[in-house]
Amino acid sequence: MISARGLRKSFGDFEAVKGIDVEVRRGEAFGFLGPNGAGKSSTMRMIASVSPVSSGELRILGMDPATDGPAIRGRLGVCPQEDTLDNELNVFDNLYIYGRYFGIDRATCRERAHELLEFAQITEKAKAKVEDLSGGMKRRLTIARSLINNPDLLLLDEPTTGLDPQARHVLWDQLFRLKQAGVTLVITTHYMDEAEQLCDRLVVMDKGRIAAEGSPRQLIDAHSTREVAELRFGVGEHEALAEKIEDLGERIEVLPDRLLVYSDHGEDVVTAVLDRGLHPIATLVRRSTLEDVFLRLTGRSLAD
């Protein structure tokens, strides 16, 4: 569906994407993870065939965005990071008019618009103004709009940013249903739980490059341990105590409020800590998550 080789994007002197290779297969849900400024959105815009490739090779649905842009865009659905809904149109018209841009005839457009209102659970809002919708409803409407042309490939740029937990779960549910229906999904996110929920395969991007690639499970296996022991001591003690137990795990991380010991056997770590006569205020043994991998690969410092 998507094939990129040495893909680059630069704006003047600034290089947003510094040569990435990506392969997305039909029917899968593929994720781009990364902190702000990692180059995710620039990559998405190149895939959406609205931003010319600076260098490298990109093929979408077997076509070249430089020469087949309109043909590619006709088969894509795009859900941008910022809502680009028309606030002055009502909900139904946002869908109907968008469908007309794809050359879909009026009767089919109306029919599709009604179906998608059902799908997005906003049928009762059909005649409402967009500005009167909640954030979650706007997001669902944007996704509904991106489906008006029955796309082969759906691009979602941070689909759930800014939504409350209920709204996020409704959206995930809908995206899952789309995936079941055979739509290929490409998602950018910086929410690890979202990536774990939705993505079959993902890449972690950092500063315009790909830092790691694989399924969520593979990434955890490759870049973290099976478990993490979190040990909480008194404030200010963590730095000094870390030296006493650093041999217990594969890696140890000192945070202001706790120590993270990365090990395949978290309970053994806790036992060993107690055997050494140390008494943490609280302990927690948990499985490694994608978030551990992400922070390992992209660092804990702020990107911007």
Place this chain on the structure above:
Amino acid sequence: MGSDMASDTTSPTPSAAPARPARPTGSLSAWEGMARQYDYWLTVLKRTWRGGVVSSFLTPLLYVVAMGVLLGGFIEADPDQLEGATSYLAFVVPGLVASHAMTLAVSESTYPVMGSIKWHKTFFAQLATPLAVRDLVNAYVAFVMFRVASACAVFMLVMAPFGVFATWWGPILAWLSQVLVGFAFTTLVFAYSAWLKSEEGFGLLFRLGVIPLTLFSGAFFPISNLGPVLEWIARLTPLWHGVSLSRMFCVDQIDWALVVLNVVVLVTLTVIGWFLAVRNLDRRLEV
């Protein structure tokens, strides 16, 4: 205005971007590209026509009454001094309609264009479909021209019973001239708005562009009154070419060589404006 835009090199352009072919596969014909946006612009029209009635029809009629009838009542001049018009009303109406075409074209191509880029991001949404930048510009210009052409037509029809037109066919050609004024200003101002980063530039456009042009392009008095130097400057303004055409046809004092010059200037400006509009919008939307 045009030279400012030509020298604009600040917008981000990708280094070594591969040359884009003139017509990508799957691109739409100019007609198809506009037809697909028909429903959009129809809903915009349905939403805005009420406000449009005031700015399109009521305001110009107030001008006619104030300037043409009330102020013009004091003006006694030979047709020689009024470029062949038999009364000041007959003199001022063709100029007023032409400058109204300009004002409408400018106001429809300033804030709304910036809004579609910056505030509502309508253009970004439209561009994620098979539509191309060229198609967006075409449909936009077509919509503004519909507004301008209908407003000028109504204006001319309303003035017909007042005996200000010398022939029945002259006003039709005058109306086409006003449409030409609309085209030139719509495309040029669209190009300016697509290039402009903040709306403060519009104040400049209105104060240094629209108002002086309205006052000094021969709409209200013959430009020969300006004296030789200012008269020549007035002749260089796009609006004067429109006023000149509109008046020649209305009062039936037609210098065909001048008609050709006026038409060529306005058509040339339209073509330049269109290319700049497409180029500037393309740069703005490529982020």
